Amino acid sequence: MQPIKKIIGVASGKGGVGKSMVALNLALALLARKHAVGLLDADIYGPSQPTMLDAVGKRPALQAGGLQPINRWGLQTMSMGYLVDVEAPMIWRGPMIGKALQQLFSDTLWGELDYLVIDLPPGTGDVQLTLCQKIPVSGIVIVTTPQAVALADVTRACEMFRKLNVPLLGIVENMGVYRCEHCGHDAHPFGSGGGATLAEQYQLEVLAKIPLDAAVSTMMDYGNPPMIAAPEGDFAKKFDAMAKKIIEMF
């Protein structure tokens, strides 16, 4: 085993809820608090981290013993997106996916890490099973939007992690509010209150409420995450507060 102190999975029931954005900014918030941090993009089918890290096309160096992670702003990162062409679809049957995750985890020369954040694919499939069975995960952060259809999927994900005896650390509610850039009106394009309902149902803390923000979407698309681009902004403060809560849990 490599010297990694804590492994934190970031999961969601369904896709498109901003899980990769949360995983990356959480990793950067832990890094900003002077910890040694790695980020493993476990979304084998649709790796988003190379785009969000502005690292598309980068290739990890092969060294004796494994792969050198790609260093971005001091963050040690690894993704299937570094190993295959971004446009090439991974048409793999499930068990191969589980193997691929295990290798990405164990063949990367992470070095000594205080935290490894794992960006999990959505759902309750092979990657999640492999993660929980083969990798000593300290806990899971669940990301959701307030929509009812999203919450049903999140409930299934929570039940799965419970069955597999992996602790749930808390919930991040994303895209709950959208503030009009023109008049400042706060709207709820995906409904409201879902995160709180879920947190109550599973007696979990709401670790952060992140608004939907066009500027943040653009920053992520251009590989310039807010924790780096605007470390003093409101968005970064929310992630710093979340990182603090998670650090205090262990």
Add this chain to the structure above:
Amino acid sequence: MQPIKKIIGVASGKGGVGKSMVALNLALALLARKHAVGLLDADIYGPSQPTMLDAVGKRPALQAGGLQPINRWGLQTMSMGYLVDVEAPMIWRGPMIGKALQQLFSDTLWGELDYLVIDLPPGTGDVQLTLCQKIPVSGIVIVTTPQAVALADVTRACEMFRKLNVPLLGIVENMGVYRCEHCGHDAHPFGSGGGATLAEQYQLEVLAKIPLDAAVSTMMDYGNPPMIAAPEGDFAKKFDAMAKKIIEMF
């Protein structure tokens, strides 16, 4: 084989882009044009259709020869969500998922259908492989948002369907615009232009551009889709135009 004339898959590269909403309203738009239509929810891990159809808890009757689909507004529907507890996670390895889809398709007593719309799970995994290899799909509608990270995933999905020789019928761009309910300002919370770029790259038609709309999110959450709740509204008109285009393709 059952007497189904055309099978249309609704797919996306990543989750959370509104694929299930598009699949249901497209099926209802085809129905409104006096066709016999079925809807198969192939999202085995996270079936959303029972919620969107206000059919949670309904159980298909087992008859000689197969399962009776659940009839909603004249639409023949089947979903894994009808067969298992909504809160129970489907922790299955990939190949079982492919089998489950095949059975849901072939064991349902669809009757004579002009169109069967299949709501596919996001990504490029077992369900997509099984679909293309075992079910005679006439074509695929791809749903995306304008975000760059979504488009990378869509590109992978398009490449996969091409490799598997399944025709792509066109693209639906969802959540491109959000109109402030207070001042009427049009914002682009997920960026803009992505659908058009993709359509050009693959020489595909943009079948519809659907705005992000809090009222629609709520309608879907309460199992009251706009094609039923507001058949004369702008939203329904967009889906009717899309249905017309698809009918004319065959």
